[in-house]
Amino acid sequence: MNERGPTRGPMCGPTRGLIVVSSVARLPGGRRAGFWLPEAAYPWRALLAAGWDFAFAGTREATPRIGGADRSDLPQRLFLDDATVRERLAATTTADRYDPGEFGIVLIAGGHGAMLDLPEDPRLAGFLTRFHGAGGVVVAVCHGVAALLPARTPQGTPLVAGRRVTGFSRTEEEAAGLASTVPFFLDEALRERGARYEAGDPFTPYVVQDGNLVTGQNPASAAGATALGMRLALGRELPPDWLPGRGRGGPARAFTSARDRPR
DSSP, X not given: OOTTSOOBOTTSSBOEEEEEOOOOOBOTTSOBOOEETHHHHHHXXXXXXXXXXXXXXXXXXXXXXXXXXXXXSHHHHHHHHOHHHHHXXXXXXXXGGSOGGGOSEEEEOOOTTHHHHGGGOHHHHHHHHHHHHTTOEEEEEGGGGGGGTTOBOTTSSXXXXXXXXXXXXXXXXXXTTOTTTSSSOHHHHHHHTTOEEOOOSTTSOOEEEETTEEEESSXXXXXXXXHHXXXXXXXXXXXXXXXXXXXXXXXXXXXXXXXXSOO
């Protein structure tokens, strides 16, 4: 890490990414929570493949709990076994401790706990408002899209208002058996703020891009959303082997205009 400030890329922009994770350890009723591991591990691999540095932000200054880990998935295993990752997870701090200008991209992981803490953190909302308002690329996947709910535009309107977005659907929530656990349904909350919410088939990859905002519907969309977001931030594609064991890591098609949507 460059202790003197953010490193600079060929376009004179920061070459550092912020991975935002939930700090919730347990859901109401006692079920274990934690950030959904592939939705942080895949962004980490993408940043490394681009030659970028990384940091973590949560809603508490504490090591966040990991959820959804699958050691049979090589990128997740590499993440879990990496000493630098462990060190930086232990140093997780809140978003207000960072300068948005230090980062070239923000990638927000999900997990059901994200519905409880990310939209309730005004420090994170303020960071996202400033970062995206300055033209920064934001990628949010699954329940991590909830972090966008309180963020605003420079004009003071909801950041998602009039924007095409996706996120974990009510249909998926009910199929997962956690409809009574979440405090709200993400698709409904997005629509209430004026978002143009859309979704693909449940639990299949679906990624939406609206300008510098990229959202993924569910965990299956994590690789595709990450690859698209990094392409926007880099101005080029990631190397083909950026996600070991998963080819190009871009199975989710990004629908960038309404006419491209499947019927």
